[in-house]
Amino acid sequence: MTLEIKELTGGYGQVSVLKKETFTVENGQVVGLIGLNGAGKSTTIKHIIGLLTPRGGQILIDGMSLHDNVEAYRKKIAYVPEMPILYPELTLREHIDMTIMAYGLDHDATWNNASELLKTFRLDNKLDWFPQNFSKGMKQKVMIVCAFMTDARLFIIDEPFTGLDPLAVNDLLNIVEEKKQAGCSVLMSTHILATVQNHADKFVLLNHGQVRADGTLDQLKDKFDMKDANLDDIYIKMSNEDL
Amino acid sequence: MSELWKNRLRRHQLDQFKYLRLIFNDNFVLAFIVLIGALGFWYSNLLGTIKNELVIGKPIVILFLLLITQVGKVATLLEDPDSTFLLVKEREFYQYFKSARNYSIMLPVVAIVIVNFLLSPFAFTAAGMSIFDIVVIAVGLVFFKLTFLNLEMFNIYGKNHISGMSSKLIFNIILLISLVVSVYLFSSLTLIVGIVAFGYTESQNKKICNAGQLQWQQAIADENQRMFRVKRFYNLFTDVPGVNSKIKRRKWLDFLFNGIKPVQKNTYLYLFARGFVRNNEYIGLFLRLTIIQALMLALIDNFYISLIVEMLFIYLVGFQLKPYFKDVMLNMMQKLYPVSSKDKIGDFTKLSAFVLCIQWVVSAIALIYKFGLSMNGLIIIAAGLAVLVFVSYFYMPKQLKKYIDGVY
Numbered sequence: 001m002t003l004e005i006k007e008l009t010g011g012y013g014q015v016s017v018l019k020k021e022t023f024t025v026e027n028g029q030v031v032g033l034i035g036l037n038g039a040g041k042s043t044t045i046k047h048i049i050g051l052l053t054p055r056g057g058q059i060l061i062d063g064m065s066l067h068d069n070v071e072a073y074r075k076k077i078a079y080v081p082e083m084p085i086l087y088p089e090l091t092l093r094e095h096i097d098m099t100i101m102a103y104g105l106d107h108d109a110t111w112n113n114a115s116e117l118l119k120t121f122r123l124d125n126k127l128d129w130f131p132q133n134f135s136k137g138m139k140q141k142v143m144i145v146c147a148f149m150t151d152a153r154l155f156i157i158d159e160p161f162t163g164l165d166p167l168a169v170n171d172l173l174n175i176v177e178e179k180k181q182a183g184c185s186v187l188m189s190t191h192i193l194a195t196v197q198n199h200a201d202k203f204v205l206l207n208h209g210q211v212r213a214d215g216t217l218d219q220l221k222d223k224f225d226m227k228d229a230n231l232d233d234i235y236i237k238m239s240n241e242d243l
Numbered sequence: 244m245s246e247l248w249k250n251r252l253r254r255h256q257l258d259q260f261k262y263l264r265l266i267f268n269d270n271f272v273l274a275f276i277v278l279i280g281a282l283g284f285w286y287s288n289l290l291g292t293i294k295n296e297l298v299i300g301k302p303i304v305i306l307f308l309l310l311i312t313q314v315g316k317v318a319t320l321l322e323d324p325d326s327t328f329l330l331v332k333e334r335e336f337y338q339y340f341k342s343a344r345n346y347s348i349m350l351p352v353v354a355i356v357i358v359n360f361l362l363s364p365f366a367f368t369a370a371g372m373s374i375f376d377i378v379v380i381a382v383g384l385v386f387f388k389l390t391f392l393n394l395e396m397f398n399i400y401g402k403n404h405i406s407g408m409s410s411k412l413i414f415n416i417i418l419l420i421s422l423v424v425s426v427y428l429f430s431s432l433t434l435i436v437g438i439v440a441f442g443y444t445e446s447q448n449k450k451i452c453n454a455g456q457l458q459w460q461q462a463i464a465d466e467n468q469r470m471f472r473v474k475r476f477y478n479l480f481t482d483v484p485g486v487n488s489k490i491k492r493r494k495w496l497d498f499l500f501n502g503i504k505p506v507q508k509n510t511y512l513y514l515f516a517r518g519f520v521r522n523n524e525y526i527g528l529f530l531r532l533t534i535i536q537a538l539m540l541a542l543i544d545n546f547y548i549s550l551i552v553e554m555l556f557i558y559l560v561g562f563q564l565k566p567y568f569k570d571v572m573l574n575m576m577q578k579l580y581p582v583s584s585k586d587k588i589g590d591f592t593k594l595s596a597f598v599l600c601i602q603w604v605v606s607a608i609a610l611i612y613k614f615g616l617s618m619n620g621l622i623i624i625a626a627g628l629a630v631l632v633f634v635s636y637f638y639m640p641k642q643l644k645k646y647i648d649g650v651y
Contacts, residue, residue, distance in 0.1 A: 049579055071581035085576045088490050089518035097505065098514055102580035104507040130490055 001153035001185045009056035017043045018209040025185045032196040033189040035206030041189040078152035082159045084139035086131035093127040099146045114149040137163045157188040197231040244335040248342045251320040262477040300369030305422045311358040315351035317395045319343050321466045326459040344392045351388045376430040386437030393444035399462045400455030489523045511590035533602045540609040546619050553627040561634035588643045596635035
């Protein structure tokens with residue numbers, strides 16, 4: 001699975017948040033999307049999943065755009081939003097059932113996956129709870145379960161590490177690793193640089209809606225001419241360039 | 244602080260006017276006029292049948308007067324962020340709440356006057372009361388209402404008990420006793436006790452509030468609850484943003500979903516059916532309107548009024564279900580599902596047709612009870628069916644499509 005973003009321009013209403021953004025996520029790659037608040041991380045993600053329509057440029061998943069085939073495009077993506085969004089009227093069990101129906105998945109096989117994920121995140125005894133009874137972190141776990149039990153090929157995770165307990169962060173990273181081994185791609189936006197530094201293959205540094213730099217940590221070190229730097233240092237250097 | 248109150252009040256009133264305007268613009272006001280007309284018709288018929296004083300006349304008057312005094316709460320207009328941002332101003336909030344109380348007396352006074360006015364013909368004939376009785380009791384009730392509003396102020400400061408008993412309950416018992424005495428023996432008693440009760444609570448107001456501690460969480464929760472009720476009322480007529488409602492599991496109704504096969508086409512039916520049954524807002528609306536309709540049809544003996552009630556209420560329930568669809572469509576995750584909007588609309592139409600069918604059957608039973616299997620009764624039932632078909636298969640799909648096209 002490859003995700004290609006070519007000269008993407010877009011945003012909300014008349015304001016262009018993104019200006020000719022270009023980067024790719026290759027097969028079996030975990031990519032960290034990094035930038036200050038307001039740099040355009042969430043906007044990029046909303047364009048990829050098709051909640052916003054680009055004003056210019058192209059977004060292709062395996063060479064196919066949303067416009068070519070809406071349903072096939074959407075089946076390839078699973079998304080975990082920054083703020084959990086659940087149906088207040090459905091129990092946890094029913095959320096899983098509904099997701100299975102919506103994506104036309106095999107009921108039993110998917111439930112097998114889901115049960116494992118639920119156990120990992122210690123939700124297996126809460127199947128009959130309503131979202132209103134869940135804490136924020138638990139809701140986020142529900143979103144993660146619903147996303148990772150599907151057979152999507154591209155996983156998009158918006159700021160996954162805030163709100164999760166350290167154990168859950170670790171579990172999530174293991175699941176991401178598993179998916180990567182299976183040839184899926186993962187795009188995640190985050191501010192927790194220390195975590196993402198060890199677990200992503202490649203980083204895309206966004207600044208003012210443009211890709212300031214992208215590549216592996218070593219490539220970034222070269223670009224910023226900082227030999228012994230970690231991701232934090234590079235990030236701060238990039239942020240200071242504006243001043 | 245008084246500046247804050249004035250600002251909030253202005254904003255609140257603007258909001259209310261906005262909603263009232265929407266209500267009076269809507270074709271829905273028609274429903275209300277018919278409803279009031281039908282009730283008035285029934286009431287005047289009822290009055291016509293009463294010639295002498297009734298044994299239950301006085302208790303009914305007492306019951307109504309007791310109930311109307313419960314109407315209305317202090318509109319504090321507190322907002323969620325207050326408990327974080329305005330904590331430092333806690334001391335000065337007393338004045339704010341006092342302004343809130345003074346403002347909040349208006350609506351209950353209007354309610355008391357209207358109910359007393361409407362009740363008076365009944366009270367004259369069935370309960371043998373005089374104009375003087377009614378007026379003097381009404382004034383007494385206003386003082387009692389002021390007392391209750393004072394109690395609510397104490398409640399904000401956590402002082403809602405008098406020596407272990409709920410102060411609201413105590414004053415309600417006093418009110419009940421005063422009303423019984425006023426209606427049966429000496430009509431001025433309610434006024435006298437009311438003045439004393441108000442005088443006492445008013446003179447102690449500052450002392451009691453200062454002795455307590457402002458219960459932020461509770462006061463804000465109460466105000467949210469109050470606003471929710473107001474908005475839910477408006478929501479009967481027009482779309483109100485931010486009316487989020489209570490969810491109940493209702494496991495015993497799960498059998499209703501057995502008929503829904505778990506295939507992709509039914510994804511939304513799966514959701515809509517559960518949401519409708521579990522979300523108090525929608526099931527409540529359906530039950531309220533269906534029951535009111537059935538009662539009216541079972542009571543009214545007039546062909547044309549029954550015809551209008553039957554058709555209008557089925558249309559109303561269909562119309563009121565529409566916001567539920569919009570609600571679900573606002574959920575961002577569902578936009579990502581690989582399900583076509585045609586299926587979404589089809590599934591919602593199935594739900595609405597099913598719900599309206601139940602309503603139609605209930606109303607038909609009420610009609611057969613009143614009209615028997617006469618020509619008139621059957622015509623009304625057929626008209627109801629026609630509205631059902633129109634709403635489910637023409638009106639609803641068209642409206643939903645318009646909405647979806649507008650969003651995407």
